[in-house]
Amino acid sequence: MNTCEDKEVAFFGKITAGITHELKNVLAIIRESSGLVGDIISISPEAIIKHQEKIQNSIVRIKDQIERGVNLTDRLNRFAHSTDETLSKIDLQETTEQLVTLAQRFARLKHVVLNTVPPDQETPPVTLVTRHVQIHMALFASLECCLTVMSAGGEINIGIRKLEGKNAVHMVCKGDLPVQSEFVRNICESENWPVLQEIIACLEGSAHLDETENGIVLRFPDEISR
């Protein structure tokens, strides 16, 4: 339990730091765009008219970044609230989407795109009573496993399913991948795999390699004990 707790804090720091970096980027762009407008105007009235389009574009960019920044703070807020209670009821689809958004940044560094598969219209929403932060961590660790063995240009599709009565998150890797046996071996040898196993054990769930496709299947119980 102790190691799980320590990792929770580290994970929280990591994600928060990630969001904050993005916010900084947002602000940087706003600053630049704003600066550009200021510069153009300072030159001369003629320059203003000549570069009218540039000014307009800058303004659009500022507005876009504001939109982006606001989304980021939304995500930060929601993530921050996941620590409110140790055990809480969560919507697995929502949490997965949330985490995928948070992890995009890390995936982008590897030139991999993350997609969430929209839920099936018929199936009811999957709710679990579990540790919110650690669910995030499990999903993140699973993604990290996939990312380490994938090459640039690939994508990971993440979907929720109820498999044989258990709640499952299915991550399927697509792109330039080795044969399945080698894929499996690479994942099991990656340094994130034991970390994933540890976290998922704390959640009373399981993490297995997909039998048919290249990917990982995570299973979670409806409710964890205690």
Next chain:
Amino acid sequence: MNSKNLWTRLTQSFLHESDHEATNRYRILRRNIFILMILITIIPLIIMAVIYQHEYHSSIKQEIVIPLQTLTNKTKHTFELFFEERLSVIRFIASSYSFEELSNQKTMNRIFNVLMNEYCCLVDLGLINNKGIQLSYAGPYNFLGKDYSEQKWFQEVLVKGTYISNVFMGYRKFPHVAVAVLRRTEDGSSLTLRATIDTSKFDDIIASMGLNPESDAFLISRSGIIQTSSRFYGEIMDQCPLSFPRGNYEPIVTESTDPQGREILIACAPFSSAEYALVLVKPKSDVLHTWHTLRSRMIFIFISSVALIILVVFKLTDTLVKRVKEADEKRELTYREFQHTHKLSSIGRLAAGVAHEINNPMAIINEKAGLMKDLVAYDDNFQNKEKFLGLTDSILKSVERCRAITHRLLGFARRMEVQLVELDLNELIQETLGFLEKEALYRNIELILHLADNLPRIYSDRGQMQQVFLNIINNALAAVENEGEIVITSWEENSNTVGVSIQDNGSGMSEEVLKSIFDPFFSTKQENGTGLGLAITYGIVKKMGGDIKVKSKQGEGSTFTVYLPKKTKIGPGE
């Protein structure tokens, strides 16, 4: 109260685990409980056994002694009766016959024959005149005409009137006793009638005591010569090897050891009429047989009880201490979990606060940019150059504001691992305040800082220190009303310690609340609050080797003072 304090301190040190030596804690506790329980159970047992043994021993002794005394006494009386009977016969004869009749040999013979038929044990009978000359004699010896005037017994009988001799070896080497009676005649002279008796009756009387083969009884003379046959201590006329007090009237029982090495009880009953004493010797082992059986039984029970007690106490202590250890470990674990959850949730709250705060400057940038857009749309001439510059300026200012906010969060997020670094407390306090400023501002709460210049840096974990001050300042904010005041002061307390106090002029706390303020699960907030904040804060401060104190007055406010060592005690990775 002193004795109570002493008792408390004793039990504390003996039964409560000390803070240091965590690994030995349980071994010591186990040993202490074991010793205590053993002492408590065995000491009374020992005391009881000793008392019981003593009491029983003395009462058994009593029960042995008294029968011995009684038996000896009774037998002594039997002997004395025997002697008295013989003496009275002789006295009767002496008084009922005249001097002439008695000095007549024929008469003497006749009397002797009658007596021999009627009474046992008579060996001879004779008359002696006042000058000590035997005038008549019936019996196997040739004492006629013998002069006893010089003999001690004759002088004694003249004075005392009766005489019983010690045993002497007489006719055919059998033991005999002589008895004599004096009669004063009408003309003032005296006559002494003397008879010799054999001691065969003595043996009968002694045999009637019904002694077992280990015991012995015999008569002894005043000088300790054995008068009747003894089983163990010599022949008749031997000196008795035993020494014991003879006493005067009542029989006395003494303990001794005989020449064979046996432990014995000696009952001695002195005769009043003669110079004899009846001695009864019983071996202690015989007499104390019951006592010994009881004692060995008691010892067996005692030893097996002690063994049982030790076994049970050992097992019990073991189980007890194991439980204590388990409970302690569980508590430690739960505490750590709570601490962690608390930490995480306070971080979460901060992050959420930050996300919230950023909103306003973002809204401003939005409007400014929007206005810029509008101006471009509505006014082709661009006569608003100054305006535009003003707008972009404003945007930049807002961006700077956002940046500061996110920078704070980033710094905080980066430092979540436990790391010991040199901290400037003043800077840390101000950073923490940065997170809470908005709330203070909204509620018009005044934050007054008296932070010491050149406050010495302390070596500690940033994250935990922040948690501590965050918690205390948050509490102060909660306690204080809008328009209230919070004063934060920092100073160097002494060469090893720095102090920080957070004082508010809020509702304050009562004496009762103050006492439990750091207790886990104690909370004055009804719905929110787990009641763990201050407990965890207390724990962190203590773990760092510092101290935390509270002063409060209801209606006036509270002051929390934190003392921190310049060098902390915790190791890395804790």
Next chain:
Amino acid sequence: MKNLKILLVDDEEEFVITLAERLELRGLQARAALNGEAALQMIEADTPEIVILDVMMPGIGGFEVLRRIKKQHPQLPVILLTGRGSEKEGIKGMQLGAFDYLMKPLNIEELIKKMQEAIESHP
């Protein structure tokens, strides 16, 4: 909608001033109050036709201002401005009598649309 007397209440001066300017460019007159007390005074002096009110303000706070407005002028429509992720505040506001709520940062077109709705439902 033209000549609508609008009162903006928000403690962020930069925000309020810029928003007022933008509304002006669209032909809408707006006054600004920087805190609750000032807002209430201005309402008494010269009652506006609609109030745009920020909930997060120091001093007497947005909700208190809303309560007092509704007490004195029940027919005066109020649109609340809340922070993101604060749906609860918006719902609370509506329970206290606000017409609707919008989240900051604002979309000015949305604001104007909401104001129209509010006026139409409060003749």
